[in-house]
Amino acid sequence: MEIAHSLQQIQSSYIREILAAATDKNVISLAGGLPDEKTFPIDLMRPTLEAIPDMVEVFQYGATAGYGPLLEHLTHTFKLPDSHMVIATTGSQQGLDLIARAYINPGDTVIMEAPSYLGAMQVFGLVQANMVTVPQTESGPDLQALESAFKAEAPKMFYAVPDFHNPTGVCWSLDTRKAVAKLCEQYNVAFIEDAPYRELRFSGEALPMVSDFCPQHSIVLRSFSKIASPGLRIGAVTGKVSYLEPLVKVKQGADLHSSVPMQALLHGLLKHDNFELHMSKIQALYHERYQVLNSELKKQLPESCKVKDVDGGMFVWVTLPECDTFALAKQLLANGVAVVPSPVFYPDESQATPALRLNFTNAEPNELVEAVSRLSTVLKAL
Amino acid sequence: MEIAHSLQQIQSSYIREILAAATDKNVISLAGGLPDEKTFPIDLMRPTLEAIPDMVEVFQYGATAGYGPLLEHLTHTFKLPDSHMVIATTGSQQGLDLIARAYINPGDTVIMEAPSYLGAMQVFGLVQANMVTVPQTESGPDLQALESAFKAEAPKMFYAVPDFHNPTGVCWSLDTRKAVAKLCEQYNVAFIEDAPYRELRFSGEALPMVSDFCPQHSIVLRSFSKIASPGLRIGAVTGKVSYLEPLVKVKQGADLHSSVPMQALLHGLLKHDNFELHMSKIQALYHERYQVLNSELKKQLPESCKVKDVDGGMFVWVTLPECDTFALAKQLLANGVAVVPSPVFYPDESQATPALRLNFTNAEPNELVEAVSRLSTVLKAL
Structure with a gap:
């Protein structure tokens, strides 16, 4: 075949x-x-692992968007406004895959920094996107090149990892974050903010997310693989409802929903006092x-x-x-x-x-x- | 967007x-x-749930094809020859999605029975397959209509649920199984055998699978949702290596791999004496x-x-x-x-x-x- x-x-x-x-x-x-x-944090997961046999509902089919208590917790943690929602995904990798499948037609342009995350190139390759790159500077993407690309290519989205980029480790400056958000609004480009390393800051001050400056023009991918456990394969996607509803539709076909016991386990961990x-x-x-x-x-x-x-x-x-x-x-x-x-x-x-x-x-x-x-x-x- | x-x-x-x-x-x-x-079977899962905190490797990233001990167990259970392999998927729904993404170009023809499983129509719709149906009789697909469709449409695959079909409950006769396998070989069509209900037989004798008669021209989707727990979201796909390797490639982009603790839990359950x-x-x-x-x-x-x-x-x-x-x-x-x-x-x-x-x-x-x-x-x- x-x-x-x-x-x-x-x-x-x-x-x-x-x-x-x-x-x-x-x-x-x-x-x-x-x-x-x-x-x-296996010790912090132990209480939930022990409680799971009594949570019969987690063994049944669940909702495609995710396990209610986890979604509520994340909605609160991420301070999502009513216009926004969160979906639990089979790792943030799936979140990116759902975005690509929901929005990209073959030949549609996606802007990325060069170099960029390999897994993102795979996903955008699978939907036959036209991947256009802009060079990365020490403070983030070259803004002139980015605006030129936005003008010339009319891209649907700009995918990036602003916090401790994979592979370069670059963390975008505050000014760059604001400027990128403004450009995304101005040229009506969705900013796909991949944030798997954001919580792994060990020096300097945390900066606002790019999506904080363009909440109506962004989707955020959240990973728990680096701060909890990658084996669970539970990530999350947040964004305005109209951006995320098509992802739920694709997810229904892709895997119906993510593992419910694993979502319950992550929920128990995130709300643990010692997390x-x-x-x-x-x-x-x-x-x-x-x-x-x-x-x-x-x-x-x-x-x-x-x-x-x-x-x-x-x-x-x-x-x-x-x-x-x-x-x-x-x-x-x-x-x-x-x-x-x-x-x-x-x-x-x-x-x-x-x-x-x-x-x-x-x-x-x-x-x-x-x-x-x-x-x-x-x-x-x- | x-x-x-x-x-x-x-x-x-x-x-x-x-x-x-x-x-x-x-x-x-x-x-x-x-x-x-x-x-x-929560009681049968309890020993594994209790052991998981000591299985540190299940919390780490895993192999895309699946958790080794589960794959070995399934290879043995399904009596797979050396030419074949098994992949653990995020529910058998994902197995079907991977097949569609790995093989179907927009416009490629997929044969299905009418009526057919909704989730399959969603998946084939997402890859813009040309879905051609053949009527279902009491013993399976109308064989004349099937051969005509194979001839006229040169389909890539024929998707079906031969055991206790969803929605009709029909179980294909032995003769129909053999005849379908022969047609698939003759017209070089891959038979996608979806078997989520196979173990839910409560009367009559179990029949061989269709794929038993055309092992080089078939892929089998296995579900544990009906005999174990759908919440875990662990299914499996089996088939010859050349058929399945492209699925592993797509899965790498789709979710890297399925939850490892859930694969370990399923493995513990399947090998439990009382299963x-x-x-x-x-x-x-x-x-x-x-x-x-x-x-x-x-x-x-x-x-x-x-x-x-x-x-x-x-x-x-x-x-x-x-x-x-x-x-x-x-x-x-x-x-x-x-x-x-x-x-x-x-x-x-x-x-x-x-x-x-x-x-x-x-x-x-x-x-x-x-x-x-x-x-x-x-x-x-x-």
């Missing part, structure tokens, strides 16, 4: 392949985007690891390589002198360290500037030190 | 709307397709309810209405004299009984013969008796 045209240009995720290769226990992996298993404390522990842990990685990189890397400081998230981005980053990543793997080369984060690989994405949340400090040593050895020989 | 063309012709499920209206406690609902909550006993209890319970409903219908319905006997599943199909079935369903709702009128089960409503689908798994025997009494009162006045 011939596969659909929409699937023919989709590559299986390079990261997944690297992850598979990186299971060798002599390899230190900075390639994935995994939270540390030790951070999973805030748990989040601050994760932030401290990742801060420490980031500091180890960052200081080692600055100490050991050759001068031609640049490391961007970050205030949170899971990644740092190391820019390199001109080189074949795929060959480099392969050589690094042979030397016992797994990383992701920059081209995979570009819809058009030829536009990539040479760089590597390094993850600091899933390795111990001593592993991070050793990984940088292996990395530097190879880079110095380049 | 204008919704995608593919979504513009999709109606929100009529059944969901009826279900919403049927929450009035004076209404007896035979409209849904819900298992009885009392059948949920077989549990299934036989469900079969006995539904058999009893079916007998009540069937005998009451035969006693009370006017002669112009016909009831088909079934050997399992969740539904009986009552054919009616010519009438407006939507108006009838509305009138029945006003008289305290919710049912689903036949046209919603046809891609082309105008092809529908007048009938009602009645569910017998989610009402007590006394409610079934009362429901038939209300139904008959309205039908006799017709």
Whole structure:
């Protein structure tokens, strides 16, 4: 049976392949985007796990939009106005997929930053979107390029990760946030704000979300994978009702609804008295690891390589002198360290500037030190 | 933001709307397709629920194809040959959605029986398939019409529910199973065998699956919603590796993977010593309810209405004299009984013969008796 045209240009995720290769226990992996298993708040979930056998309703079919008590909790937490609603999804990845399926016709334009999140490129590729990128600066997207793209391309949406971007770790400045919101309103472009790392800030002050400045022109994707547990596969989407109703329609066909016991478990966790404390522990842990990685990189890397400081998230981005980053990543793997080369984060690989994405949340400090040593050895020989 | 063309012709499920209206406690609902909550094997799940806090790996990101121990168990249970594989999905509904997205281009032809499962029509509608139907007889699809359609339409796939069809309850005969498999091989059409009710047989002998006769030309959708719990949202898809690999690619974009704790919970349940006993209890319970409903219908319905006997599943199909079935369903709702009128089960409503689908798994025997009494009162006045 011939596969659909929409699937023919989709590559299986390079990261997944690297992850598979990186299971060798002599390899230190900075390639994935995994939270540390030790951070999973299992003790805070235990009371709900124990209560679930008595919650017979969670074993029955549920509402497509989600489990009532969780939706109420999130509506309150996110301070949603009456004009807005929330949907529970099978991970925020599904939220993005629903948005793409509900709104994008083949050839419709989606604006993204370059580089950008791989999973978003997969989703927009599946609906055969025309992905147009704008370069990313240290404070967010290049605003002139963004406005030119809005003018020239009449896009339906602009997808971005303003807080601790994947892969670069960039956090948009306040001015950029306001300017992007204004442009989205002016050109009637929906802003798709993907915020999986927002709660992983370990330094600096939290900034308002971009969608706070354009609530009628935005949809927000919320993840609990980094602050709770990715295995549950429960995310959320918020936005005005007219934006989200079509997502519910698609979700009905896609999986009827997300797991109800998992929604109840997340609800129990989020309302646990110690959840805030748990989040601050994760932030401290990742801060420490980031500091180890960052200081080692600055100490050991050759001068031609640049490391961007970050205030949170899971990644740092190391820019390199001109080189074949795929060959480099392969050589690094042979030397016992797994990383992701920059081209995979570009819809058009030829536009990539040479760089590597390094993850600091899933390795111990001593592993991070050793990984940088292996990395530097190879880079110095380049 | 204008919704995608593919979504513009999709109606929100009529059944969901009826279900919403049927929450009035004076209404007896035979409209849904819900298992009885009392059948949920919570006691058999309790040991796994208690063990989950110690299974830290289920809280981490998992493999897209599914949780290893569950996949191994299912490979063994379904006796899959080396050429075949299994994927765990977010309910079997997602399995169907993945098949449609992986294989169907807009305009590609899918053959279905008429009437057919609503959720399948939604899924194939979302990928803008050309849905061509063949009439259903008492022993399955009309084979002449099927071969003509295979010849004339060169379809990619034939989707069907051979065991206790939704909505009619029909179970295909052995001869029809063999003949369909042969036609699928002959015309190189993939047979999509949806088997959510297969284990709900309460009389007669189990027949081989259609896919048993054409293993290289079929994909099977397995549901645990009717024999375990729909709330978990874990289903499975089996088929030859080359058929299923594209599904894994789509699933990566769709939700990365299904909930791992829920896959572990299902695995624990399926391998529980008392699971077989549990299934036989469900079969006995539904058999009893079916007998009540069937005998009451035969006693009370006017002669112009016909009831088909079934050997399992969740539904009986009552054919009616010519009438407006939507108006009838509305009138029945006003008289305290919710049912689903036949046209919603046809891609082309105008092809529908007048009938009602009645569910017998989610009402007590006394409610079934009362429901038939209300139904008959309205039908006799017709």
